[in-house]
Amino acid sequence: MQQQNQIDKSTSDSSCPQKSSEKDEVKSYFENTGFERWNRIYSESDEVNKVQRNIRIGHQKTVDNVLAWLQEQGNLGERSFCDAGCGVGSLAIPLAQLGAGSIAASDLSEAMVSEARRRAEEAGISAEKLQFTASDLESLDGRYDTVICLDVFIHYPQAAAEEMVRHLAGMAEKHLIVSFAPYTPVLALLKCIGQLFPGPSKTTRAYTLREAGIVAAAAEAGFQPVRRSLNQAPFYFSRLIAFERG
Numbered sequence: 001m002q003q004q005n006q007i008d009k010s011t012s013d014s015s016c017p018q019k020s021s022e023k024d025e026v027k028s029y030f031e032n033t034g035f036e037r038w039n040r041i042y043s044e045s046d047e048v049n050k051v052q053r054n055i056r057i058g059h060q061k062t063v064d065n066v067l068a069w070l071q072e073q074g075n076l077g078e079r080s081f082c083d084a085g086c087g088v089g090s091l092a093i094p095l096a097q098l099g100a101g102s103i104a105a106s107d108l109s110e111a112m113v114s115e116a117r118r119r120a121e122e123a124g125i126s127a128e129k130l131q132f133t134a135s136d137l138e139s140l141d142g143r144y145d146t147v148i149c150l151d152v153f154i155h156y157p158q159a160a161a162e163e164m165v166r167h168l169a170g171m172a173e174k175h176l177i178v179s180f181a182p183y184t185p186v187l188a189l190l191k192c193i194g195q196l197f198p199g200p201s202k203t204t205r206a207y208t209l210r211e212a213g214i215v216a217a218a219a220e221a222g223f224q225p226v227r228r229s230l231n232q233a234p235f236y237f238s239r240l241i242a243f244e245r246g
Contacts, residue, residue: 022205023108023136026155030109039115042088051235058236062150062179063091065229067098069242070146073175076100079145084137084168085152089116093123096130104142106135137164146175151238153180153214154206161209162217169221174245176223182230182239183208211239218243 030038041052041059048056070076077099083092086105093116096103107113113134120130137152147168153161161180169176215225223243231238 027108031111035111042090054234055236058231058233061231062238062240065240082144082147084149087112089119093120096125103130106133108136110134145173147172148177150179157207158209158213162213165217166221169223176243179238179240181208181237183210222246
């Protein structure tokens with residue numbers, strides 16, 4: 001859930017883990033105003049402004065990259081997947097349609113999960129193949145061939161994001177794929193400019209992350225990067241990294 005246009009660009013240098021109060025704010029946002037906004041963005045609705053449309057395009061590029069990478073790896077029907085932070089099912093649903101063996105998809109927001117489940121049912125996907133649950137990342141467990149977490153780390157400061165990479169890697173047998181808003185001087189400047197314009201649209205904090213820290217955290221869990229992509233559109237910047245267990 002990548003709110004590059006609506007939320008404050010917060011520094012990537014914070015060493016504090018994500019606080020419960022901040023998580024509650026994110027959850028509340030995506031149960032209410034945020035759900036309505038992002039459900040429109042991650043749909044084919046024409047009721048989006050130019051910024052939101054560009055975010056839709058950027059996020060779709062990330063999803064398309066992941067689907068292409070997974071197809072190149074092959075054997076989808078023999079693999080299990082965890083889509084951590086699934087939103088409205090933008091990745092999980094097409095992955096199921098490509099023949100994935102099984103998918104466990106989850107999101108912090110009950111509203112997002114309900115919409116994802118509705119979309120999956122509308123697409124004729126069985127609940128046995130694609131199971132949705134409402135959960136934060138910290139509570140996820142189980143073992144999967146491939147664990148994927150797209151555009152969720154924007155809600156985590158650096159230390160917490162690195163800890164979450166280690167946690168998700170511990171659930172992955174072979175593959176881990178994550179995306180995040182990368183720290184760059186340009187994004188740091190945008191963050192500073194954004195802080196000059198306080199307002200109700202800044203509903204949750206957004207964190208940019210240093211790639212070296214994410215890669216190091218994965219390495220601690222036994223994973224090495226094998227593929228990278230930088231997807232960007234106006235108001236959307238996402239570094240996508242595929243890791244494999246070494």
